[in-house]
Amino acid sequence: MGQRYRGIIFDIDGVLRRGGKPIPGAAETIEYLRGKRFRIVFLSNLSTRSREEYVDKLRSLGFRVDPEDLVLATSATAAYVAKHCRSGKVYLVGHAGLRRELEKAGLTIVEDPEEAEFLVAGSPFDEKGYVTEENRWKFTGAIRAILVAKARFVAVNPDKLFPGSDGKPIPGTGTFLGAIEAATGVSPIIIGKPSTHIYRIALDKLGTQPEETVMVGDQVYTDIAPAKKLGLTTVLVLSGLTSREDLEKMDPGLRATIDHVIDDVTQLPRLLEG
């Protein structure tokens, strides 16, 4: 099936790494595919870091990767807003990594929500589950951006909960969005998975058409289904959060969005060249 494909989008967690360790053979597989002239990007729903910060993490796992090879929810949001925001004025809720991506995209972060044309919402919570010092007023700021300034409301991802370092839940962007939607009655445009926006941004970066692009992910609802919706070929790996048993119990409509199933990413070259 290989000749028609020119681009590959790799989800990271569960595909290239698992529990902080690389999937054995994954880095070599990437290099092999690059040697075969496939264009490759790595995609993550991360809302807190810039590409410059995240690239070090992947390199430490043995992957050869540059910031330009990454499509994060932060950088995809910055790309989306830069395309649609005329004044360039953005009110920001979230972390320094998101701020850096917005600034790198040429946007201006305003302190006064009433000056904003866009409200960009990431998570106001830190990794221990505290509202960070710089985000303490941001619930109010976000509400005023929407209700007073009529700013357009864009969110990095809809992820409500994460496991904390103690394994218990801590809130993410989606929990903040619940507060703002309750207060204003306005729902955001979501950029990260399972929205298709982040996949459009990834295609823009690859410079490929959907029909010549493959998405490799470990979760059907968040990775596979939106990619399929855009017309990409989808490959599910079983090295992450989805097992064969899960597939058997899955809603048939959702399962139908999967084109191919492989054990892990090392089987991808054979699939593409078979």
Add this chain to the structure above:
Amino acid sequence: MGQRYRGIIFDIDGVLRRGGKPIPGAAETIEYLRGKRFRIVFLSNLSTRSREEYVDKLRSLGFRVDPEDLVLATSATAAYVAKHCRSGKVYLVGHAGLRRELEKAGLTIVEDPEEAEFLVAGSPFDEKGYVTEENRWKFTGAIRAILVAKARFVAVNPDKLFPGSDGKPIPGTGTFLGAIEAATGVSPIIIGKPSTHIYRIALDKLGTQPEETVMVGDQVYTDIAPAKKLGLTTVLVLSGLTSREDLEKMDPGLRATIDHVIDDVTQLPRLLEG
């Protein structure tokens, strides 16, 4: 109509005071009705103060009032939880006034959400719209109380927005509730208006039956409708947020919950004695 009534519940804002000033003649009317042996309580949806703190505010406006004459969303919530919580262990989100009411009701505020039998939610925001220092971790704590400890979820009121001192919106308890409902999928039992719970607590305090009790309020949806639902006689005053024009445009089902309309509270004695 006077002979059948023994108790009166007065809403405060728009009924006894407006814009920080007393309604002319309101204090004298209260005293007159007390002289006629009516039992009286004052009711407010306030989520931040205890009765001891709030009583000073009313006294400074010329009302003769004791903490025991007040039913606040804080004290009503404390009464409700004290009645239903077996272990007495409560995880608290909110202000010091709510904490004082819970402690006064014999409840123990636990720092670890996993020890909680009840989660009691007031507002984590201060009057300028900041998440207060002691509430910075409370989004996480509330989520863990519900998801890990399976605590019952009670909220002081559902009020999403308030006007700040600059006239622009700041978030209240309801905005926090939106976050926690999004994260957990669990909705709270609301105690304050427009819930009927706060009216049941007020009836308990008066020691009167619904059919011998009058509710006087300035808002139909929040004050009048829930009181009518319990079988109280309802009196709308036009000295607050509802005008005659509003009444004409009002949904007929909602308007039907109003038994009597008067200009302001000074006309109440004539109505009750007429």
